[in-house]
Amino acid sequence: xxxxxxxxxxxxxxxxxxxxxxxxxxxxxxxxxxxxxxxxxxxxxxxxxxxxxxxxxxxxxxxxxxxxxxxxxxxxxxxxxxxxxxxxxxxxxxxxxxxxxxxxxxxxxxxxxxxxxxxxxxxxxxxxxxxxxxxxxxxxxxxxxxxxxxxxxxxxxxxxxxxxxxxxxxxxxxxxxxxxxxxxxxxxxxxxxxxxxxxxxxxxxxxxxxxxxxxxxxxxxxxxxxxxxxxxxxxxxxxxxxxxxxxxxxxxxxxxxxxxxxxxxxxxxxxxxxxxxxxxxxxxxxxxxxxxxxxxxxxxxxxxxxxxxxxxxxxxxxx
Numbered sequence: 078x079x080x081x082x083x084x085x086x087x088x089x090x091x092x093x094x095x096x097x098x099x100x101x102x103x104x105x106x107x108x109x110x111x112x113x114x115x116x117x118x119x120x121x122x123x124x125x126x127x128x129x130x131x132x133x134x135x136x137x138x139x140x141x142x143x144x145x146x147x148x149x150x151x152x153x154x155x156x157x158x159x160x161x162x163x164x165x166x167x168x169x170x171x172x173x174x175x176x177x178x179x180x181x182x183x184x185x186x187x188x189x190x191x192x193x194x195x196x197x198x199x200x201x202x203x204x205x206x207x208x209x210x211x212x213x214x215x216x217x218x219x220x221x222x223x224x225x226x227x228x229x230x231x232x233x234x235x236x237x238x239x240x241x242x243x244x245x246x247x248x249x250x251x252x253x254x255x256x257x258x259x260x261x262x263x264x265x266x267x268x269x270x271x272x273x274x275x276x277x278x279x280x281x282x283x284x285x286x287x288x289x290x291x292x293x294x295x296x297x298x299x300x301x302x303x304x305x306x307x308x309x310x311x312x313x314x315x316x317x318x319x320x321x322x323x324x325x326x327x328x329x330x331x332x333x334x335x336x337x338x339x340x341x342x343x344x345x346x347x348x349x350x351x352x353x354x355x356x357x358x359x360x361x362x363x364x365x366x367x368x369x370x371x372x373x374x375x376x377x378x379x380x381x382x383x384x385x386x387x388x389x390x391x392x393x394x395x396x
Contacts, residue, residue: 082114082391083187084166088156089132090122092174096131099174100142106180107141110187116389118143119174120160123150133387140390148382154257155381157237161246163386170240177277178238185273186240195268198239200232203276231264232272239263253380256370308367311360318356322349 085103089096100117107115119132121144135142145163147156157171168190172178182199189197237259241249248266 080112080114081167082116082165083110083183084164084169085115085117085183086157086160086164086169086171087117087119087174088122088153088160088171089119089124089128089174090150090153090156091124091126091128093124093126093128093131095175096128096135099176099180100135102176102180104139104141106183109184113187114391116141116143116166116391118145118160118164118389120145120147120156122147122153122156136387136389143389144385144387145383146385148384151381153237154259157259158250158257159381159383161250163388164246167243168240169243169246172238173236178236179275182238182273182275183240189271189273190240190242193269194271195242195245196239196263196270198232198235198263198270198272200272200274201234201236201277202274229261229265231260235260235272237263242268244268255374255376255378255380257380307363311363314356314360318353322353 087099092099096119103117117135119135119142121129121132129144129146132142132144132146136144143163145159147159151159160171161169168187170183170186172180178199186197241263245266245268248268249262252262252265
């Protein structure tokens, strides 16, 4: 009988402290799946430590390990895309190397996939090891995205950890946009999906690569990639401000003509000018964000380059 192939994509950036533990847990999980051929595809996203050397060691001693070594640091979203490009599995699973997402949840993913779901994603009920500020900002981000994303509903408290069927991966790979917000792209392709709830653990080792500045830029990427709501808000505020200014002008003219009330007006004039100037500069910045993304897309550059690719020997074996 033909055994289905499971491809596990693992983006890694400076993860030398945790890769050994991750490999051991994932290998143990593979041993529990005798009815499947399994492979781990590590994507080294331009690491500056010994991450690639450790991955090379895995490849030499384990036929189930593959490696994609990117030419520089392109970011996690691109690294995941590179992993999907090189994954040939009947189902593809993406998981971080930091072990905050337990590999053992893959058993539940496979069960739901075999039941007919194309996408099975992990939904966090708790986020252990994270500060209250990060939890609060994450909650606010998902609420904002839920309000402005329109027909594409991005599940709350869901990261990248998920299983995708072959047809959903093939659909995802047709989306080659430069500014990639993968959580939105996962939702955009559609197909039957199901959530598996779990409690997220602290990192097993090493340090997080996402500081608040990177998270802020990531949030901007998500909002500008999947909605034009900021542009609509700019239009509405502009209309409201212009109408308010018109009414205020009528009030000033009326007081001057009919009440003979002469207003010095310098403080109110300065406040009005600064207020309107601030609004204009803010929304020029919003326009700049969208314009910058258009500029990036028109270049049509490749998403990434690799400086090495080591396929697993499992994927090349006959079924």
